[in-house]
Amino acid sequence: MSTDGFAVRTMRRQEVEAAVGWAEREGWNPGVSDAEAFYAADPEGFFIAELDGAPVGSVSVVNYSEAFAFAGLYILRPEYRNRGYGSRLFAAGMAHAGNRNIGGDGVLAMLEKYRTRSGFSLAYRNIRFEGTGGGNEPEGPVDIAAVPFEPLAAYDARHFPAPRPRFLAAWIRQEGTRGRAVLTEDGEIAGYGVIRRCHHGNKIGPLFADTPDVAEDIFLALSAQVPGEPVYIDTPEPNAAAVALARRQGMVPVFETARIYTKAVPGLPLDEIFGVTSFELG
Known part of the structure; x- marks a missing residue:
């Protein structure tokens, strides 16, 4: 635990279910049974942020191979945004990928932040x-x-x-x-x-x-x-x-x-x- 009560750790299986629920509340409309397949891809690739022991955010960085990973489920509860917690959570997740090429699907409005924060570049749009x-x-x-x-x-x-x-x-x-x-x-x-x-x-x-x-x-x-x-x-x-x-x-x-x-x-x-x-x- 950090001095300000913020910490990031690897999720347990049931917490992946909770993160998929957060994605639903964000309007992303995931599958009702997605958590099982997500977790099977890389059980070490899901991270939860906690503040004084209470969950405040999530991110996944799934390592598919020695060369490629994919980031997603990046969610911070609205009341904790714009306080620096998101950057720390994202950095902890990205560290899991090491030197791999990391893919992701981000909202268009966040492109500049993804570029400056982690070096992501646009490939194309998905509709x-x-x-x-x-x-x-x-x-x-x-x-x-x-x-x-x-x-x-x-x-x-x-x-x-x-x-x-x-x-x-x-x-x-x-x-x-x-x-x-x-x-x-x-x-x-x-x-x-x-x-x-x-x-x-x-x-x-x-x-x-x-x-x-x-x-x-x-x-x-x-x-x-x-x-x-x-x-x-x-x-x-x-x-x-x-x-x-x-x-x-x-x-x-x-x-x-x-x-x-x-x-x-x-x-x-x-x-x-x-x-x-x-x-x-x-």
Whole structure:
């Protein structure tokens, strides 16, 4: 404990659940079961700030590999903001990543602060679209449960800056989640996507696909699982086909983030990334 009663420590599992609850109150609309998968990614990567023993803030910096980490869940209770606590909390979390390239999704208004505080630079914008589920499920996509996990994890790793098998295994199996994949005639994965129950409606993410047509089939298959309910998808703005898909399905933009990195922008195939997995964990 510091002399002013402020301290940062690693979260316990149940505290990650609480931090996801704070994210909901901030209006970020996380999944109702996200905490389990988040914690599986890196149990040492979640931090809680306390003042005289009472929780006042959170941040996550999840180490996916020796080269890459992702920061999120940066929340300070409103009454404790602008008092220097946020900077100390953020610095403690960033220290967990060491010399890794750190990614994040920040609000656009905070870009200058992220740049000056931790050296983050803008890569591109992500746009959250909102629509309504329903329609008929196309014939092509198959239930993700029928796809062997190893090739699924390998396909996922092509579209993310690091392999994340522990996270992925928990993510696709969390309660209220359904997944679909498209396979080629040779049985290779041509795309996959997941839709999960959120505090408000349902969110598609990730949605990775070799082509826009495959992405649309997966999108339609997932949307058909939740007729009449709100559906969200977070699209990288540089993928014009992803933005066009969302608009073609009658979705409207409701929120934006800035995808930022402390080092070089990873060389990912953005034209195959139609839906971001999570603003909190990348």
